[in-house]
Amino acid sequence: MNDYTICIVGGGACGVAALAELMVQLKMTGVHDKTKVVLIEKGDKVGQGLAFGTDQPGHLLNTQANLMGIHSFEPDHFAGWLETQPDDHKNEVKGDNQLHESYTTRRLYGNYLKEQVRHYLAEAEKIGLEVHIIHDEATDLSPDGEGWEVTLAHGPVLYADHVLLVPGTPKPNNFPEFDGLANYFDFPWPSEPIIDGIPKNAEVAILGSSLSAIDAIMTLTDSGHQGKISLYSLDGLMPRVQPVEGRSYKRKYLTLSRIHQIRRSEWRQPRIKDLFRLFQQEVENYTGAPVDWKATERKGFPAQELLEQDIRIAEDGGDAFINILYDMRYEESQVWDWLSIEEKQRFKKWLGPYWTVTRYGMPLINARRLADLFQKGKLEVNFPMRDVTFDETKQRFLLQFADVWCDEREFLINATGPSKNVEKMQSVLIQNLLKKGIIEAYPVGGIVVDPSKMEVISSKERVKNLYAVGHICNGLLLDVNAVWFNVQCIATLSEHIVKKLQHGDHS
Numbered sequence: 001m002n003d004y005t006i007c008i009v010g011g012g013a014c015g016v017a018a019l020a021e022l023m024v025q026l027k028m029t030g031v032h033d034k035t036k037v038v039l040i041e042k043g044d045k046v047g048q049g050l051a052f053g054t055d056q057p058g059h060l061l062n063t064q065a066n067l068m069g070i071h072s073f074e075p076d077h078f079a080g081w082l083e084t085q086p087d088d089h090k091n092e093v094k095g096d097n098q099l100h101e102s103y104t105t106r107r108l109y110g111n112y113l114k115e116q117v118r119h120y121l122a123e124a125e126k127i128g129l130e131v132h133i134i135h136d137e138a139t140d141l142s143p144d145g146e147g148w149e150v151t152l153a154h155g156p157v158l159y160a161d162h163v164l165l166v167p168g169t170p171k172p173n174n175f176p177e178f179d180g181l182a183n184y185f186d187f188p189w190p191s192e193p194i195i196d197g198i199p200k201n202a203e204v205a206i207l208g209s210s211l212s213a214i215d216a217i218m219t220l221t222d223s224g225h226q227g228k229i230s231l232y233s234l235d236g237l238m239p240r241v242q243p244v245e246g247r248s249y250k251r252k253y254l255t256l257s258r259i260h261q262i263r264r265s266e267w268r269q270p271r272i273k274d275l276f277r278l279f280q281q282e283v284e285n286y287t288g289a290p291v292d293w294k295a296t297e298r299k300g301f302p303a304q305e306l307l308e309q310d311i312r313i314a315e316d317g318g319d320a321f322i323n324i325l326y327d328m329r330y331e332e333s334q335v336w337d338w339l340s341i342e343e344k345q346r347f348k349k350w351l352g353p354y355w356t357v358t359r360y361g362m363p364l365i366n367a368r369r370l371a372d373l374f375q376k377g378k379l380e381v382n383f384p385m386r387d388v389t390f391d392e393t394k395q396r397f398l399l400q401f402a403d404v405w406c407d408e409r410e411f412l413i414n415a416t417g418p419s420k421n422v423e424k425m426q427s428v429l430i431q432n433l434l435k436k437g438i439i440e441a442y443p444v445g446g447i448v449v450d451p452s453k454m455e456v457i458s459s460k461e462r463v464k465n466l467y468a469v470g471h472i473c474n475g476l477l478l479d480v481n482a483v484w485f486n487v488q489c490i491a492t493l494s495e496h497i498v499k500k501l502q503h504g505d506h507s
């Protein structure tokens, strides 16, 4: 009989990373033989999830292989695994980068995750740690002493001392008025409904112009779609292009020490305008010349033009914006933590769209495919989108943009991306916990957690031994859309949980 039970809700990349990390820490502290780990996954496979469950050849990682390892102390674990793969897998490694810096298909990464699950389940038996995988949906949690009663959609209620929520990226419900319409596809994933539901020569409208929209374009083109594809987005910005080999650059101005100086010399938290000023100094230091900042404006420019320019910049090792932000990736979370809610909201409104398209760029190989579609007149980006409605008589979606235009399209794909706002996340569990006040919405998005141990905080309910990682923390934390960051958060919370178990601390 085990003294403790740890329950992981969600069997995607974070769930798998949590299983592996907890196993290591439980074994190292010798509490593995009195602990049981239960992983609940509503899908039929563990180690896929939304991001890495795709079967599409054009759905690529947006992060280099050597940052995709599931172990926080071994970010290059996936890159090492790639070296062991048989040659026929090498077709899944895209682009001209070296293997360790390559962008593979996300389905290959899904295979890596599945293999990790098999490996760690076998290791668990060897080291004497009880692990259970339950294929069911967790629909609710109720406090039970210092632990939790976990309600499942089908199976019996189970008890856990500690619960980790890693539910991934729930669908948004931002166009409920279209739900049920035959030609409306509410998410770019899974791809089958889109491939089966849209005739090859049909004109297709896609809402959004981010990485999600690019996934939808790749799904269509890889399944032989010939019809015109039109993106409709609020700002027309597409992700920039990841450089083949980024120019390494050592920052001088936009650094933690410079930002911290503001805290101790002016006795206040940094503001977005402070960060932008330091960023401007950094860019001019990088370029070695004053910059015409007006000329760096991207909104309002044709997407095709910007893309072709971005491809040239990527082939040439990237520019100041891309390489400075890339160099800052391990520090931006600390800076984000120093910002007040108002400043975080100001960032999301002002610089957020630029930061997102620069930090989460698309691999060069996909950029070249999009450029080819533009050149053939098969792709267009319309903005600013004003409204989209459905005309029952015409059985067409009416898409208004740029105040004057209104297009009619028969097929519509919602690629506006996952909802940031927890109230809009389509998940029975999340909505139940929200209603009960066990989780609380954070004004910038997602829920409130204590970032020092990823423990859920609520002002409404006494919440203990409940943790959350990933997209559900998208407001309070910045890089939740990156495996490397989520894996670091998982190492932090695992240490916290295991310390409690080690000291027999149920509280």
Ligand SMILES: Cc1cc2nc3c(=O)[nH]c(=O)nc-3n(C[C@H](O)[C@H](O)[C@H](O)COP(=O)(O)OP(=O)(O)OC[C@H]3O[C@@H](n4cnc5c(N)ncnc54)[C@H](O)[C@@H]3O)c2cc1C
Pocket (backbone or CB within 6 Å): 009, 010, 011, 012, 013, 014, 015, 040, 041, 042, 043, 048, 049, 050, 051, 052, 060, 061, 062, 063, 136, 137, 138, 139, 166, 167, 168, 169, 212, 215, 427, 429, 469, 470, 471, 480, 481, 482, 483, 484, 486
């Ligand atoms: C399309 C897409 C592409 C991405 N590409 C990258 C990339 O290239 N590199 C990168 O670092 N990051 C990428 N991300 C970000 C990615 O979301 C994060 O990296 C994240 O770590 C993914 O893992 P996850 O476990 O949080 O989510 P997911 O992989 O989505 O897994 C969540 C799992 O939880 C299960 N689940 C949810 N609710 C319940 C419940 N109530 N009960 C039981 N099971 C439940 C789901 O079925 C799912 O299997 C991408 C995200 C998306 C959406």
